[in-house]
Amino acid sequence: MDRLTRTEEEWRQRLKPEEYVVLRQAGTEAPFTGEYTDTKTEGVYRCRACGAELFRSDAKFESHCGWPSFYQPADSDAVVLIEDRSHGMVRTEARCARCDSHLGHVFTGEGYDVPTDQRWCINSISLTLEPAQR
Numbered sequence: 001m002d003r004l005t006r007t008e009e010e011w012r013q014r015l016k017p018e019e020y021v022v023l024r025q026a027g028t029e030a031p032f033t034g035e036y037t038d039t040k041t042e043g044v045y046r047c048r049a050c051g052a053e054l055f056r057s058d059a060k061f062e063s064h065c066g067w068p069s070f071y072q073p074a075d076s077d078a079v080v081l082i083e084d085r086s087h088g089m090v091r092t093e094a095r096c097a098r099c100d101s102h103l104g105h106v107f108t109g110e111g112y113d114v115p116t117d118q119r120w121c122i123n124s125i126s127l128t129l130e131p132a133q134r
Contacts, residue, residue, distance in 0.1 A: 031066025034124025
């Protein structure tokens with residue numbers, strides 16, 4: 001995947017302020033407020049910042065955590081995982097491999113009935129949904 005590099009000023013011009021806070025400053029949208037939290041539309045979820053394919057609807061599941069949850073990315077190279085020690089805890093941050101935008105966090109071992117035992121907890125504002133063609 002080709003890397004996309006922009007200056008922070010370019011990102012500020014391209015993204016809405018609330019998108020910039022999450023995608024470029026690792027913010028988090030409020031739970032149960034995101035556009036895709038309860039969406040069941042079939043399709044591909046892309047990075048809102050660069051358009052890279054990140055997740056597919058067939059890997060989305062209801063975790064009732066307040067954010068869209070997936071059990072795996074569309075491709076193992078689509079997302080980069082980084083140790084996150086902010087807020088007094090250790091978590092695994094998920095970022096877009098193409099543009100390095102913050103997506104959310106990955107949690108393992110929570111007991112959800114999914115093939116990977118992972119919950120990719122992703123901010124709706126980090127994504128755009130491209131519905132499947134019928």
